[in-house]
């Protein structure tokens with residue numbers, strides 16, 4: 001780590017000189033300013049400010065306030081000749097690290113500076129840790145070469161570096177929404193700040209509210225102390241609201257207000273708290289349908305729709321099944337100390353045909369299960385019996401709005417008859433019923449026969 005830089009701000013040149021001499025001997029880099037204006041010019045290059053309370057142009061407190069606005073991480077120690085308790089309290093409120101009374105003894109200053117800089121060192125370590133943790137969440141961790149996936153990755157990259165404060169991730173279960181949320185955070189300027197994650201369906205409304213927004217002491221029976229919520233904890237970072245579709249209407253409106261105004265009140269609180277967080281919301285529900293059914297607020301839906309990213313189901317990105325399978329085989333080779341080389345062509349066929357209702361998660365689980373048991377160096381269809389047993393060539397998913405079963409039946413029957421060129425026996429085979437049942441349905445639906 002380069003030696004920390006200390007900015008000494010005082011209009012008395014003698015005092016600046018003595019501080020500089022001593023601090024330089026201690027191994028610090030020292031820069032100086034004689035006025036508030038100079039101080040603000042130079043503050044960005046400093047890790048710590050030794051700031052005189054009384055300056056010729058503006059008072060030290062306003063310098064402190066500005067410095068903290070521009071770079072909240074810079075530490076400030078206030079030096080004051082007329083220490084009043086009010087000043088000290090005010091300084092601490094504005095984020096000063098400490099204050100010392102003039103005249104002071106240089107050893108005292110050095111000790112305080114050392115202690116303060118330890119805080120910086122610690123913060124840097126935490127930051128570095130967060131960044132290395134983030135390495136697992138780069139875009140490289142998102143596997144897939146299909147056009148759909150490449151498009152998604154480029155959108156994620158653009159969103160990450162954009163100032164967008166709200167992002168909505170949609171997609172079926174297991175399509176990678178969690179992964180995408182982390183990739184957005186760890187590839188944004190917010191990566192050195194917290195990424196916090198909460199599943200909206202996991203808590204009852206009141207708890208979720210105080211979890212998100214915090215509460216004041218006495219806000220409700222169990223609120224014995226004041227508590228900061230996740231939005232405060234994540235200031236400067238990202239809050240991932242998973243399963244947002246499950247949020248109750250009352251909380252939805254509180255969230256909307258927060259997204260629009262960037263401020264909120266803690267539960268039981270009167271004051272507005274302002275934070276800067278990016279909210280990434282995710283859902284595997286169709287929010288549009290939820291809006292129509294009056295389960296999701298339309299205004300919140302539109303607010304979230306500003307930056308929507310849809311993760312397509314695995315069955316719609318065919319090439320990716322093989323790429324992902326290869327990736328998981330490598331991973332489990334490592335984990336289980338095996339040397340499986342890959343899939344046999346027949347196994348590729350099985351995986352390609354399967355519809356993957358559980359998407360990438362299901363694929364990962366299928367490979368894991370196969371790898372645990374296999375003692376050959378290729379995976380064969382028989383290693384995927386759980387898939388082949390349930391394999392119906394098409395996997396029907398009931399759309400959220402429901403279906404008209406009669407109509408579906410009629411359409412399938414028509415398609416089967418078309419494909420079988422009107423041959424009722426063949427059509428019956430395609431539908432897994434007998435010829436009489438086909439005939440009965442032809443009559444029921446009044447279909448003409450060839």
Ligand SMILES: Nc1ncnc2c1ncn2[C@@H]1O[C@H](COP(=O)(O)OP(=O)(O)OP(=O)(O)O)[C@@H](O)[C@H]1O
Nearest residue numbers: 141142143172173174175176177178179284360361
């Ligand atoms: N493109 C991908 N590359 C590598 N791993 C992936 C990819 N997509 C998903 N995964 C893995 O699949 C699993 C499921 O993904 P994830 O948890 O992100 O899905 P989800 O969309 O959040 O699902 P749910 O709606 O059930 O919460 C995770 O282990 C994740 O790491």
Ligand SMILES: [Mg+2]
Nearest residue numbers: 177178242282
């Ligand atoms: Mg998830």
